[in-house]
Amino acid sequence: MRLFVSLLFLVSLLACSEQSPQPRSIETATSASDLVSDWQVAEPASLGLSASQLKAIHSDILSGRYGWIDSFLVIRHDQIAFEQYYQHDYEDIYGEASRTPGPLVIQDWNGPYNYLNAFWHPYYKTTELHSMQSVTKSIVSAVIGIAISRGDFPSLDTPVLSFFNEEKILHVDEAKRAMTLRDLLTMSAGLSWDEGVPYSDPANTFTVMARSPDWVRYTLNQPMSAQPGTEFNYNSGASLVLGQIFFQATGSDIEAYTVEHLFRPLGIEQYAWKRTPFGLADTQEGLFLSTRDIAKIASLFLHGGQWQSQRIIPQAWVRDSLRSAFIVSEKGGIGYGYKWWSQSYQYKGKAFTAHMGKGFGGQRPIFLPDLDLVIVVTGWNILPNRPFFTAAEIIARVTSAIED
Numbered sequence: 001m002r003l004f005v006s007l008l009f010l011v012s013l014l015a016c017s018e019q020s021p022q023p024r025s026i027e028t029a030t031s032a033s034d035l036v037s038d039w040q041v042a043e044p045a046s047l048g049l050s051a052s053q054l055k056a057i058h059s060d061i062l063s064g065r066y067g068w069i070d071s072f073l074v075i076r077h078d079q080i081a082f083e084q085y086y087q088h089d090y091e092d093i094y095g096e097a098s099r100t101p102g103p104l105v106i107q108d109w110n111g112p113y114n115y116l117n118a119f120w121h122p123y124y125k126t127t128e129l130h131s132m133q134s135v136t137k138s139i140v141s142a143v144i145g146i147a148i149s150r151g152d153f154p155s156l157d158t159p160v161l162s163f164f165n166e167e168k169i170l171h172v173d174e175a176k177r178a179m180t181l182r183d184l185l186t187m188s189a190g191l192s193w194d195e196g197v198p199y200s201d202p203a204n205t206f207t208v209m210a211r212s213p214d215w216v217r218y219t220l221n222q223p224m225s226a227q228p229g230t231e232f233n234y235n236s237g238a239s240l241v242l243g244q245i246f247f248q249a250t251g252s253d254i255e256a257y258t259v260e261h262l263f264r265p266l267g268i269e270q271y272a273w274k275r276t277p278f279g280l281a282d283t284q285e286g287l288f289l290s291t292r293d294i295a296k297i298a299s300l301f302l303h304g305g306q307w308q309s310q311r312i313i314p315q316a317w318v319r320d321s322l323r324s325a326f327i328v329s330e331k332g333g334i335g336y337g338y339k340w341w342s343q344s345y346q347y348k349g350k351a352f353t354a355h356m357g358k359g360f361g362g363q364r365p366i367f368l369p370d371l372d373l374v375i376v377v378t379g380w381n382i383l384p385n386r387p388f389f390t391a392a393e394i395i396a397r398v399t400s401a402i403e404d
Contacts, residue, residue, distance in 0.1 A: 069362070069377060104200055136239075361380045
């Protein structure tokens with residue numbers, strides 16, 4: 001039976017690598033204004049926002065205060081209050097470095113894992129679809145929640161190794177056998193892993209994994225450093241393991257499932273999704289979306305899993321996703337749930353909680369349920385020691401523009 005599943009898995013991967021299901025050809029997107037949108041646009045004042053303060057943020061972005069920012073979008077009460085896009089010549093900025101071997105030039109220097117190659121990053125080829133990087137993880141979590149509600153995905157308490165042949169995995173012990181799907185979702189797998197150093201550092205475990213021939217096997221082969229479910233340790237490889245398990249559990253490629261059960265109900269018609277060298281949809285950083293469309297994902301969670309009165313994600317899954325399974329940092333009240341981050345902020349002297357996805361380079365879809373506010377910032381600040389628009393400052397500056 002295990003051999004049959006493995007053969008089926010390989011055959012399906014080959015088919016998926018040749019045919020990427022897409023509602024519409026991604027090459028048709030040429031500018032932000034061309035993207036299909038369900039958003040209404042309103043004057044900031046009509047939404048209780050100061051136009052002058054939002055323009056001040058825009059001016060600071062133009063000045064370079066926050067490095068390379070590509071878009072800035074503010075939505076309140078389900079209407080766009082402010083939207084700006086910024087042009088940068090990334091071939092000029094990173095071009096020479098993109099042709100030099102290094103930690104950010106992975107696999108083929110001309111391929112999709114060269115993070116300095118302007119053909120692939122931050123925009124997909126010649127479109128306005130922007131790399132979401134690790135915001136992909138947050139979206140994959142949403143899809144898993146949908147699949148569980150439909151009976152297509154097993155309980156989160158299912159052991160991870162039940163999907164693999166233990167004899168082909170290194171360092172198997174009782175701790176690794178105890179690792180569950182929930183532990184993969186909450187970054188508490190217990191595997192030895194270090195993504196705490198910059199991705200430009202060759203010692204970063206993700207960088208080492210990305211140069212290996214089989215990313216899932218590399219991840220599972222790591223020795224255990226903690227009991228699963230007890231410690232937060234950011235691990236991108238865990239999300240790739242979830243992607244493979246999703247296929248084996250559902251019999252469906254996660255890209256096709258996402259299109260059918262998440263993108264189409266939201267009216268997301270244009271996207272790109274990178275494939276790993278093994279043929280899987282890259283479930284840790286592979287998605288490219290427009291700024292307006294990632295705002296739909298944030299708005300969906302802001303509204304408890306509903307979009308325009310249609311239930312897409314179970315409300316209980318949204319609640320559990322946003323509840324912090326771990327406090328990552330007491331300073332700033334930063335927590336982590338089912339691949340969504342939370343962060344405390346102050347407004348009019350009271351403490352509230354914001355939720356967000358976080359992606360390498362500065363991808364930040366942020367939503368503040370108490371203020372009915374969605375903020376999206378995209379950028380490509382991928383080298384260390386560059387100016388950066390932190391989530392805390394984004395939230396502080398936009399909430400200071402509220403005039404309610």
